Amino acid sequence: MNSKQRMTVVRKLVGAGAALIAIAFTTNGQVNSTTQTEHGPTAQSIKVEKGEVLYVSGNDLVVKMEDGEVRHFPNVPDSATATVDGKELTVHELKPGMKLQRTTVTSTTPRMITTIRTVTGKVWHVTPPNSVILSLDDHTNQSFKIPKGQKFTVNGQKTDAFGLKKGMTVSVVAITEVPEIVVAHEVRRTGKMPPPPPPEPLRADVPMLIASAPAAAPPVETAAAEPAPTKLPKTGSYFPLVGLLGALSIALGLALKTVRVYQS
DSSP, X not given: OOOEEEEEEEEOOOSOOOOOOBOBOOSOOEEEEEEEEEEOOOEEEEEEEEEEEEEEETTEEEEEETTSOEEEEOSOOTTOXXXXXXXXXXXXXXXXXOEEEEEEEEEEEEEEEEEEEEEEEEEEEEETTTEEEEEOTTSOEEEEEOOTTOOEEETTEEEOGGGOOTTOEEEEEEEEEEEEEEEEEEEEEEEEXXXXXXXXXXXXXXXXXXXXXXXXXXXXXXXXXXOOOSXXXXXXXXXXXXXXXXXXXXXXXXXXXXXXXHHO
């Protein structure tokens, strides 16, 4: 489906505190803020899931997992692709019999976000020893938590929260630490085409026909025609011809005699 990353930030307000330091100021109230982020070591976990495509229609996908479980994935987005034999395929290009593998790499990184705010304002209300409310120059009031044992310096004299009075101008440095856990998921989808079907086995009751080229007929030798002789050979004679003419004359004479006998 190509690689996909998803990041999740889990915030935990654990031990978030404020350190308050007060010194005398005569200027109007203001707020200055800076933020620092410190990352911890990253831990990774890898999960591999394998399966075979059983059915796919539109964006619906049914896969048989390696452990035999049949899972239905409805409405698979077109952006979820799988690398099959070097090609990026969408859910519409998957075929039954394909082998799919999904590798999920989960990275967990802790980090601490520290925000330092310097606030200068006039004491509007104080609830010793827990909190103090200051009036800022934008005519808004903001409450700050006072850490246990915090001391303030007012007009060169150190005092605690009980020494703060309404109208005093003080500067407060508020340090807030917020731990977070950043979880990133990277998903890789790969696959293989189904193997080609095996060849159909030969049946014993079907004879195998072997085609062979017909044998070439032997060449026929033809004798060259001899020219007709221009004269009779020396062994030739006219006596047979004479005998034939004599026989024809005798036969003709007998035929004429027979005709006369019938006429008389």
